Amino acid sequence: MAKRSPRLLFTDEERQQPELKKIIKKADKQAAKLEKAEADLPKKRVKKKQRVIDKKTGNIKTKLLFEEVDKKKPSSYISTEIKKAPVRASAGAVANALRENEDDSSAANTTHAIQKTADTSVRSAKFVRRKSALKPYKAVQKAEKQADKANVKALNKQAKHTARTEGEHSNPYSKWQQKRAIKKEYAKAKQGKATTKKASEITKKASEEAAKTSKKAAEFVAKHPKAFLIIGLLFGMVVIIMTTISSCSVMFEGASSAIISSTYPSTDEAMLGAEQRYEELEAQLQDTIANYERTHSYDEYIYELDDIEHDPYVLISTLTAMKQGEWTLSEVESDISMLFGRQYVLTETVTVEQRTRTVTNPDGSTSEETYNYYICTVKLTNNNLSHIPCEVLSEDQLKLYAAYMQVLGNRPDLFGDSVYIDKYINTEYARYEIPPEALSDAKFAAMIKEAEKYLGFPYVWGGASPSTSFDCSGFVSWVVNHSGWNFGRLTAEGLRQKCVRVSPENAKPGDLIFFEKTYNTAGASHVGIYVGNGMMIHCGDPIQYASVNSNYFRSHFMMYGRLP
Numbered sequence: 001m002a003k004r005s006p007r008l009l010f011t012d013e014e015r016q017q018p019e020l021k022k023i024i025k026k027a028d029k030q031a032a033k034l035e036k037a038e039a040d041l042p043k044k045r046v047k048k049k050q051r052v053i054d055k056k057t058g059n060i061k062t063k064l065l066f067e068e069v070d071k072k073k074p075s076s077y078i079s080t081e082i083k084k085a086p087v088r089a090s091a092g093a094v095a096n097a098l099r100e101n102e103d104d105s106s107a108a109n110t111t112h113a114i115q116k117t118a119d120t121s122v123r124s125a126k127f128v129r130r131k132s133a134l135k136p137y138k139a140v141q142k143a144e145k146q147a148d149k150a151n152v153k154a155l156n157k158q159a160k161h162t163a164r165t166e167g168e169h170s171n172p173y174s175k176w177q178q179k180r181a182i183k184k185e186y187a188k189a190k191q192g193k194a195t196t197k198k199a200s201e202i203t204k205k206a207s208e209e210a211a212k213t214s215k216k217a218a219e220f221v222a223k224h225p226k227a228f229l230i231i232g233l234l235f236g237m238v239v240i241i242m243t244t245i246s247s248c249s250v251m252f253e254g255a256s257s258a259i260i261s262s263t264y265p266s267t268d269e270a271m272l273g274a275e276q277r278y279e280e281l282e283a284q285l286q287d288t289i290a291n292y293e294r295t296h297s298y299d300e301y302i303y304e305l306d307d308i309e310h311d312p313y314v315l316i317s318t319l320t321a322m323k324q325g326e327w328t329l330s331e332v333e334s335d336i337s338m339l340f341g342r343q344y345v346l347t348e349t350v351t352v353e354q355r356t357r358t359v360t361n362p363d364g365s366t367s368e369e370t371y372n373y374y375i376c377t378v379k380l381t382n383n384n385l386s387h388i389p390c391e392v393l394s395e396d397q398l399k400l401y402a403a404y405m406q407v408l409g410n411r412p413d414l415f416g417d418s419v420y421i422d423k424y425i426n427t428e429y430a431r432y433e434i435p436p437e438a439l440s441d442a443k444f445a446a447m448i449k450e451a452e453k454y455l456g457f458p459y460v461w462g463g464a465s466p467s468t469s470f471d472c473s474g475f476v477s478w479v480v481n482h483s484g485w486n487f488g489r490l491t492a493e494g495l496r497q498k499c500v501r502v503s504p505e506n507a508k509p510g511d512l513i514f515f516e517k518t519y520n521t522a523g524a525s526h527v528g529i530y531v532g533n534g535m536m537i538h539c540g541d542p543i544q545y546a547s548v549n550s551n552y553f554r555s556h557f558m559m560y561g562r563l564p
Helices: 012-016 018-039 077-101 106-165 172-191 199-223 225-244 249-260 268-290 312-323 329-343 395-410 421-425 436-440 442-454 472-481 492-498 551-556
Strands: 007-009 043-053 060-070 196-198 300-305 344-360 366-382 500-502 512-516 524-532 535-539 543-547 557-562
Touching: 007 018, 007 106, 012 018, 018 106, 106 172, 172 268, 268 312, 268 329, 268 344, 268 366, 312 329, 312 395, 329 344, 436 442, 442 472, 442 524, 442 535, 472 492, 472 524, 472 535, 492 512, 492 524, 492 557, 512 551, 551 557
Parallel strands: 007 196, 300 366
Antiparallel strands: 043 060, 344 366, 500 557, 512 524, 512 557, 524 535, 535 543
């Protein structure tokens, strides 16, 4: 089950305020209902061992304890029946085949009728029993939902009262942002271990968060004016149409879908919970590595470890694209584990060396002996979470993923304190003016005309079209295929195989430039379009112009290539 709703703690002064008294009383009432529902859950006793030190002897003893815990919620009748469906279908087919081979007698028909009635009765009894077993868990879910609703209402009321008391002024946007911040802080409090939480702490943190994220959101919008201008224009058109045309539901749906389709539909509680679950898995992985030498018994350890980190917006965008709509934390638990398993790969390789050492014999003499020396190489590979979507998403889902990433699900405030947020806010990229003489080449002019359409598009691993955005080879493939060639979608190495090698001295605008070992793959790993004067246009993050003479690109340079 999800972590329980915390009981909010209000001060005596807050409880005496006329405008807060009623809403606080309701929150207390719903919290009491939730506690009662949880107390009614079926219990079981589990054995636990506790190590204690005998004060007299100093010896460590093991003490056996029994602890009462809630029983695990049984699976629903429907999910159980779905799992059994293939077996039941096979059994039914066998039974039908047997019936076809039996005599068509009244005795046989009566026997089958009795058997069918008995099967139905057994299933009905199982359904009733399972429904009865689920009843207390459903009562907790209902009580928890009502407690959450009452708590958030109380927090909003308290924040409003505090703002009025302190003489703070607000506008509709700041009120909306405050409400979202309260929901977010409440979701964080719910994910914590404490069963009670001071209401004033939540509203204070929410106010600080609202102020900080409002600034970040404004910066994000300022850096992405095109996307938000389109959204604003669409919304304005909808308002105008709605005020002038009476029957425009179809037009409204079409315009509004462009706005809604790029917005995360799930609740803050679900999204923050998913991020926390992923962080918990990363913490477990970190703990496994930190304690590797304690849990293993090799002679020597060599560590080759990538960093443990991920972009929370990539995680939420991927999950939302996978589900193609709203989801809850329980619905994506298996997806989170799957993504984690694809991102992080922990392996160990053990090599054995024959070594010699000097030993002292019983008679006092020494001699050399050979022994096995075990060396364990522990390797952690971080495959980069942003590279996973193209492996697990369909083309339609990848389009959704790109739409969410383009505007961060219209929620730049969701992970406003993430180290990744600055990457999306500070999206300035180098610009470059192509010399007029270079554009005299018709093919190169066509390439640049197509390529510059996508300046500023985000890097999406596996992307190969404007609807999904691009990765490096997807971008170059798209430009090439829309500028007179027809090679289809190729990798960087695939594009290199199509080219004739050109020396750096003879490279000209329109040639492709290839790099190697930018990540672990054979052959070319990155590609761009050379535009002359030591510059290229490529899909970095985002698509932009860049110097080919930077230290990074010089260290990974492979070759120039000319398309046939």
